[in-house]
Amino acid sequence: MNRGPYLFLGAFVILAFSWTAAILANQLGYGAVTPYYDDLAGQSFPAKQPGIVARGAQVYTDLGCATCHTQQVRRADLGSDLARGWGERASVGRDYIQEHTVQLGANHIGPDLRNVGARIEDVNSFYQILYSPSEDSSMPAYRFLFEETEITGEVSADALSVNSTTSHQVVPTERARSLVAYLAHRNDTYAYPETNFIPPEPEAEEAADAEEEGH
Ligand code: HEC
Numbered sequence: 405m406n407r408g409p410y411l412f413l414g415a416f417v418i419l420a421f422s423w424t425a426a427i428l429a430n431q432l433g434y435g436a437v438t439p440y441y442d443d444l445a446g447q448s449f450p451a452k453q454p455g456i457v458a459r460g461a462q463v464y465t466d467l468g469c470a471t472c473h474t475q476q477v478r479r480a481d482l483g484s485d486l487a488r489g490w491g492e493r494a495s496v497g498r499d500y501i502q503e504h505t506v507q508l509g510a511n512h513i514g515p516d517l518r519n520v521g522a523r524i525e526d527v528n529s530f531y532q533i534l535y536s537p538s539e540d541s542s543m544p545a546y547r548f549l550f551e552e553t554e555i556t557g558e559v560s561a562d563a564l565s566v567n568s569t570t571s572h573q574v575v576p577t578e579r580a581r582s583l584v585a586y587l588a589h590r591n592d593t594y595a596y597p598e599t600n601f602i603p604p605e606p607e608a609e610e611a612a613d614a615e616e617e618g619h
């Protein structure tokens with residue numbers, strides 16, 4: 405008996421099913437999400453990214469920061485991100501829709517950076533972390549993002565105070581400036597309707613399971 409058509413049909417059904425679940429369902433769910441217009445604020449969220457932030461995203465991608473940092477705050481029932489202070493709420497799909505390349509990352513070697521702009525408000529602190537991260541951490545120093553120049557006239561406004569001397573200043577390059585603009589822009593605090601999600605209490609769930617088993 406020729407089983408060719410059955411094999412073909414089986415493979416086709418499996419592939420079609422996977423494609424529907426993995427691609428089509430996500431495209432229908434997230435692909436259709438649009439910015440949320442807030443009548444009171446008179447603007448849409450998430451806002452469009454300024455050009456410098458989009459360029460910073462490219463630097464973040466090029467330097468592989470996502471190897472050690474995630475940009476996704478998990479729900480309280482899926483991890484301890486909220487307890488660690490990495491955000492006020494869990495990330496939702498709408499947070500990412502203005503971004504060309506989403507840098508979710510997979511490893512928590514460093515802290516999650518999705519809301520680092522809310523934690524670190526001073527631009528100079530960002531430069532300091534990139535130029536000389538704390539010594540006991542595995543975060544590499546990105547000194548090539550800075551230039552050491554002789555001070556001839558006035559000191560540059562964003563020269564690193566810690567590392568500059570009276571004769572020389574350490575000044576961020578254009579790449580460092582856009583990367584830091586990108587980091588400072590990581591701040592998802594807007595409460596979309598879908599962020600009102602309240603995860604079920606684990607105990608309540610267990611009690612419900614026990615009750616179901618009893619019946
Ligand atoms: C090899 C892993 C590694 C890589 C690559 C890395 N980092 Fe880090 N990063 C860390 C660790 C670990 C810390 C925590 C340091 C500490 O707390 O002292 C950190 C801390 C930070 C912080 C401070 C966060 C906070 O909440 O205090 C920022 C900002 C940051 N990194 C940005 C970056 C950027 C931007 C890049 C890419 C240019 C990058 N990191 C690449 C490991 C890494």
